[in-house]
Amino acid sequence: xxxxxxxxxxxxxxxxxxxxxxxxxxxxxxxxxxxxxxxxxxxxxxxxxxxxxxxxxxxxxxxxxxxxxxxxxxxxxxxxxxxxxxxxxxxxxxxxxxxxxxxxxxxxxxxxxxxxxxxxxxxxxxxxxxxxxxxxxxxxxxxxxxxxxxxxxxxxxxxxxxxxxxxxxxxxxxxxxxxxxxxxxxxxxxxxxxx
Numbered sequence: 614x615x616x617x618x619x620x621x622x623x624x625x626x627x628x629x630x631x632x633x634x635x636x637x638x639x640x641x642x643x644x645x646x647x648x649x650x651x652x653x654x655x656x657x658x659x660x661x662x663x664x665x666x667x668x669x670x671x672x673x674x675x676x677x678x679x680x681x682x683x684x685x686x687x688x689x690x691x692x693x694x695x696x697x698x699x700x701x702x703x704x705x706x707x708x709x710x711x712x713x714x715x716x717x718x719x720x721x722x723x724x725x726x727x728x729x730x731x732x733x734x735x736x737x738x739x740x741x742x743x744x745x746x747x748x749x750x751x752x753x754x755x756x757x758x759x760x761x762x763x764x765x766x767x768x769x770x771x772x773x774x775x776x777x778x779x780x781x782x783x784x785x786x787x788x789x790x791x792x793x794x795x796x797x798x799x800x801x802x803x804x805x806x807x808x
Contacts, residue, residue: 623725629713648681673711686715
């Protein structure tokens with residue numbers, strides 16, 4: 614499947630478990646005009662997944678500081694999501710979460726985002742959707758490794774910096790570091806300073 618970057622994010626409408634443990638139908642249009650981090654994980658009640666889901670929840674305040682919402686998504690039902698949330702972290706559960714978990718029972722969302730595999734579960738895909746509803750970033754990798762929340766936040770901040778300043782972010786850029794002009798002449802200022 615071709616990259617979704619620079620394309621309109623595939624629409625979705627599905628049930629979710631909200632942070633207050635209520636059920637609500639969420640759709641992509643609910644996030645129009647906002648930054649959205651949408652991530653997929655294989656299954657509830659597994660091993661790497663709770664470490665990622667809780668790590669993102671524990672850093673949710675950092676996402677909010679950047680004006681971003683977060684949604685997790687798997688092929689499990691809203692009832693399984695709720696049960697897992699109600700299971701304490703010390704027993705492999707999630708405990709209290711700061712963001713919703715989307716139930717992709719039809720597997721249509723995972724299919725549309727290109728992460729559904731023949732086994733009927735999703736790869737670890739993460740998409741940052743900009744306020745215009747376009748995918749600005751995607752990363753997809755195999756099942757056995759968890760994502761780095763610091764890197765997701767760094768990329769989100771970089772995307773926002775480029776959008777605001779019109780300048781580009783060099784390798785290993787972090788918030789507050791120098792950006793560069795995205796043209797042959799203008800970029801020389803950066804290279805002279807950091808060369």
